[in-house]
Amino acid sequence: MQRATAETQRYFLRIDLFHRVVHGFLMASFLGLAATGLPIKFNQAAWASHLAHAVGGFGTVIFFHQTSAVILTTCFLLHVGYVLRAALLKGQVEVLWGPDSMVPQPKDLVDMARHFAWFFGLGPKPRFDRFTYWEKFDYWAVFWGMAVIGTSGFMLWFSGFFARFIPGWLFNIALVIHSEEALLAVCFIFTIHFFNGHIRPDKFPMDLVIFTGRVSEHELREERPLEYERVREGKRKLTEMDPPPLWLRNFGRLIGFTVIAIGFTLFGLTLWAQ
């Protein structure tokens, strides 16, 4: 039914080009880091040396890991810069607190409890605003992961330099954290984040919003009724868009399914190595 009205509906811009591009680089560099990091973590598995071999040997694996790390770090800094600029220079304090902020709100806890109650048929479905509690969890999991894995990674990369300031035993901890936290990130992105983007109700086989940036009025009303109300009441401005063109949707599908295929392969190898 949704599909029949797709061309006639109003569309809103949910994710602007800056965030879509940053997400694109984030995605590519994360895959690069996972594909080159997993063979190092599971070096005693047979596929690890084959994979390292296929990439071009150990030196190349390290090179791509470090290159991807620099790209991902840049994405991280761009994002932090974006938030700081919005909050401090543009005076958009709503990015720090309220329904338009990624910062967890008391409402998120209530939403989660009600959501679980709804799962078991114990109440109505909670009405979400712009960001749901699991989206915020996704966001902070990735934020935290980048900070922790990135810091420990740079410590190991420039160990000689860091040894001037920090005791040696910290490197052992950094190594464990870098490796385990990265394993968690791989498990998280290749299962939870993929599930959320693909098999979440009404979104199967893929939520294209991260590629097209647009949501239909129908989707907005169903999934984020509080945000929709704010838009209708004029409390929140959302740019109205044309429906996403076919080429853009197909581009999204192509990228999306390619990433899924790579991600599931790497996740499978990870499970196999356990």
Next chain:
Amino acid sequence: MNQKHARVGWLFALLLVLAVPCARAGPLAPEVEACLECHGNETLELPLPSGESQSLYVDEATFTKSIHGETLRCTDCHTDIEGYPHPERTFQNKREFSLAYYESCKTCHFDQYTKSLDGVHYEYVSKGDSRAPLCVDCHGAHNVAKPNVPKSRISHTCARCHPQVYERYSHSVHGKALLEGENGDVPVCTDCHRSHDIEDPRTTAFRLHSPEICAGCHTNKKIMAKYDLSTNVLQSYLEDFHGVTAAFLKEQRGGGGRLTAVCTDCHGVHDILPVNDPRSSVIKANLVTTCRKCHPEANANFPAAWLSHYEPSFKKAPLVYLVELFYRFFIPFVVLGLVLQILLHVWRAVVSR
């Protein structure tokens, strides 16, 4: 064989057996006796164009005592000699003389000969390097004896051409135990380098698989228990930075040069010292100097990043152990919890449809 000579030889042999019954383990073959008629003369020499002089003297007692004394006759090895006068042979120098008989050994010792063709010594022999040893240079010619009786004999044999290595080895933990106590557990040269198919130790390939050589003994529980040494050293190396890198490099062509440390880079090669020696390269006081060989920027904090082959545990590196333990529970908890949330979400959506 000349009949007349043989008969004389017989008589001579009998006479000798009667005269000195205790001089040797068994009777000499008559042909040997015949040869010794001339070659038993200490002054028998062959002047060579090089100015050297090849002694043709064979000490009867030496040969009799040798491992071949009871089993071989002269012509078994000197196959070109069938009688007297000998066929004319010309040798420019002593090396040529040795080379002429070099392949005699393979008649019986074919497997060792074939192995030696893969060895670094043969590589130099085949290039015409006159310093590279032939069979007789290590084993002797008429005085061949078991090369490893006593075990230290092997190291002494190699020392004849490799005196500096021997000197370092003799002061090492392995060398001292061998040379001062004939300890049968410690390696002599051939235990690491092998004897006939000696690999060139200067190659990257040798470097990268050298931990397997050390591990041969250092993962042997029976031997290590005697000296209270850990057998976990290989596994802990393989799990650490250096070992992981080495495992990858081993698989690839070229091997990446000296990109990672193997056992010998930290512990030394021929000069390995026990850890209770203040000069040991791996004790705390000297470790930073050792790290700096590859990490010139290393400071006093740096070596503490190395767990000294210990597994993290409550006693050793408790923080590392606790962080590992935390993630062992944290990862499944987070992932399973979130999967459950998604499955419930999907289930509710399907049910309400």
